[in-house]
Amino acid sequence: MKSSFLFRLTKADWFGPLLAVLITIVVIRSFSPNFLSAFNIQILLLAIAINVLIAFSQMIIIAIGQMNLSVGAIGGLSAVAFAGMVEVWGVPAPYAAIAALLAGMACGVANGVLISVTGISAFVITLATLSIYKGINLGITRAQPFYGIPDSVRELGTATVIGPVPMLLLPTLIAAGLLWFLLARLPAGRFILAVGGNEHAASLSGISVRRTVILAHAISGVLAASAGMLLVARLQIGQPSIGDDWLILSFAAPVIGGAVLAGGHVSVAATFLGVVIVALITQALVLFSIDPFLVQVVLGSLILAAVGVNRLRQVRLTGGRT
Incomplete structure (x- = not known):
């Protein structure tokens, strides 16, 4: 009974990443005794709080077998829209947040x-909308940040x-x-996974592929907007460059x-x-004073390694068939 439970545990999707997290913590802690100080833990959790939303915004699109290159542009546009509304128009922060989420x-x-109606690849469509949303961002800000972030938002970014x-x-x-809860318990979540698994079969079973694709992208937009606004609270500034470096991270975490x-x-x-x-x-890398540009190399390497592991798993499950 116990061995059966342990076997099922090792087969869970989260078991491998959890084991990697524990090993990574032990290794880093052995080289840096101050790694688990309260200050470092807070900095780590702040990064996780925002980056998880970025990863989720891409994950929900990967679930339907597509990709969203405009995740960062949507997050950045929502962030500056939020900051601009509270600074320029004096909109109360809660109402500005709702408006930014809707944006x-x-x-x-x-x-x-656009993807559903035209039938054009999500890669091409979101590459185009990335440029459009970023252009609107720069048009709103004139490439200048918004500094008038209200105290309530600033406190949210620093409070514990x-x-x-x-x-x-x-x-x-x-x-x-x-x-x-959406993906595991609600019909809409099952529709999203069904469309990603086999779009044709999902359509034959009565699932509206078009509505499901639109729903997944709408959820992705809300998650990206949430990440953008949390980053405004953390940075305490509406920076037009928010979202510019999200793309690699958004793919890395779901793939890992x-x-x-x-x-x-x-x-x-x-x-x-x-x-x-x-x-x-x-x-x-920061604690060990390693060149920060190496982070991009590490992220790319992690993606390649994770894709390789997933490919090997797929080959094993299919008995060597590709």
């Missing part, structure tokens, strides 16, 4: 509609819940719970978490742990 959703819906645990982590945990790029299989918990792995490695 992110609208961008996502636009992606989904318990000890070094930042307040910014709470919205991320709520989003993770809701996303897990075992997501199948062809669609049909993703894991919320494993993607969360994939973000933790990336954050731990990034933090270690």
